[in-house]
Amino acid sequence: MxxxxxxxxxxxxxxxxxxxxxxxGYGRLVHRIDAGAMLPPPLDGVLxxxxxxxxxxxxxxxxxxxxxxxxxxxxxIVLLCGACTGVSALLxxxxxxxxxxxxxxxxxxxxxxxxxxxxxxxxx
Numbered sequence: 805m806x807x808x809x810x811x812x813x814x815x816x817x818x819x820x821x822x823x824x825x826x827x828x829g830y831g832r833l834v835h836r837i838d839a840g841a842m843l844p845p846p847l848d849g850v851l852x853x854x855x856x857x858x859x860x861x862x863x864x865x866x867x868x869x870x871x872x873x874x875x876x877x878x879x880x881i882v883l884l885c886g887a888c889t890g891v892s893a894l895l896x897x898x899x900x901x902x903x904x905x906x907x908x909x910x911x912x913x914x915x916x917x918x919x920x921x922x923x924x925x926x927x928x
Contacts, residue, residue, distance in 0.1 A: 807922060809873060809874075809919075809923075811915055811918050811919035811922065812869060812870070812872075812873040812882050812915070812916065812919030812920065812923065813870055813873060814915055814919075815869065815886075815912050815914075815915030815916040815919060816866045816867075816869045816870035816873075816916075817866070817870075818908065818911065818912050818915065819862050819865060819866035819869070819889065819912045819916075820862075820863065820866035820867075820870075822862055822905070822908050822909070822912070823860075823862035823863040823866060824863075826855075826858060826859045826862065826905070827856070827859035827863075829855070830852075830855055830856060830859070833851070833852065833855055834852065837851065837852070858892070861888070861892070862889075862892075865885045865888055865889060868881065868885055869881070869882045869885040869886075869916055869919075869920075872885070873919070873923065877924075878923060879919075879920045879921070879922070879923030879924030879925070880920070880924055881920075882916055882919055882920030882923060882924075883916070883917060883920035883921065883924065884920075885916050885920070886912075886913050886914075886915075886916030886917040886919075886920055887913075887917075889909050889912050889913045889916060890909075890910075890913040890917070892909055893906050893909035893910045893913055896909065
C-alpha cells in the first residue's frame with residue numbers, strides 16, 4: 805500500500821504542475837488572439853474558454869486525486885480521476901496530434917490508474 809500512497813501523490817503533483825504551466829500560457833494566448841490571429845468573434849471566446857477549462861479541470865482533478873489517496877474507498881475516486889485525464893489525453897491526441905501535453909497527460913493517467921488500482925485492492 806505504501807507504493808500506491810507514493811504513486812498517486814506523484815501523479816497529482818505532475819497534474820498540478822501541468823495545470824499551472826498550462827494556465828500560465830493563457831496571457832500569451834489572449835495576446836495572440838487580440839493581435840489579430842484571424843479568429844472570428846465566436847471562436848476566439850471558445851478558444852479562450854477551452855484553454856481555461858482544461859487548466860481548471862487539471863487543477864481540480866489533481867486536488868481531488870491527492871485528497872482521495874487517504875480515503876477509505878478513495879482508490880475508486882483516483883481511478884475516476886485517471887480516467888478523466890485519459891479521456892482528455894485521447895481527445896487532445898485526436899484533435900491536436902502528438903505533443904508534449906499529450907505525453908504528460910498519458911503519464912499522469914498511468915500514475916493515477918496504477919495508484920488507484922493498488923489503493924482499491926488494499927484499502928488499509
